[in-house]
Amino acid sequence: MKIASWNVNSLNVRLPHLQEWLKAAQPDIVGLQETKLEDAKFPDDALLELGYRSVFAGQKTYNGVALVSKQPAEEVQVGIPGFEDEQKRVIAARFGDVRVVNLYVVNGKAVGDEKYEYKLRWLDAVHDWLAEEIARHPKLVVLGDFNIAPDDRDVHDPEAWHEKILCSTPERDALKRLCALGLHDSFRLHNDEAGHFSWWDYRAAGFRRNLGLRIDLLLVSEALRAGCSASAIEREPRTWERPSDHAPVWVDVTG
Incomplete structure (x- = not known):
């Protein structure tokens, strides 16, 4: 899978x-972030033509998540149980015996x-919820844009980013708690x-100069x-015209 x-x-x-x-890579499941679409405008029919079903939680202009x-x-x-939040940032579903968050x-x-x-x-609330999820669903994948670079290997210039947003010790510690x-x-x-990076700023020729961060992760139980068997x-x-500032990331998993 x-x-x-x-x-x-x-x-x-x-x-x-x-x-x-989707046509080229043929993933079985894709988690999307920052769809920035209200639910009524989600292109589920266009994706169904390619053989993909969709569940989604969106809002106008900001945030938005989907599983395709x-x-x-x-x-x-949809959302973190027990955590009041108007922002659409979380969606989870089961596919066979694999739970994807x-x-x-x-x-x-x-x-x-x-x-x-x-x-x-927010990360504390996610931690407490995932502790329950992994108990119920031993086969668990937690994916997405984490907005945290796990360690200095994942930062193009660790000195410049030291204790800055996305790279601060409390953020990294929160990610370690999840793991x-x-x-x-x-x-x-x-x-x-x-x-190896998954995000590059649009400014200062960030992608061409490979000034990136690895903040898009797939965590497996x-x-x-x-x-x-593989992850990339x-x-x-x-490199495409008008690209997202993030690249797709994937894992191939059996069992």
């Missing part, structure tokens, strides 16, 4: 890119900002090298770890 994640940064703009990539899959989604959950983690704006404090509270539930960064199961970042869509 090929499971992918892609922050499309506006599905209205990037739908042709998504369609092209070849098989129907079951037990769909799609997160668009809060950016946080800047260390010390009120949005940063909200990010840490301590029994989740593994699938990319790092196959690659220990620095310099212990029950799926042995079945992870697909840079090509970032």
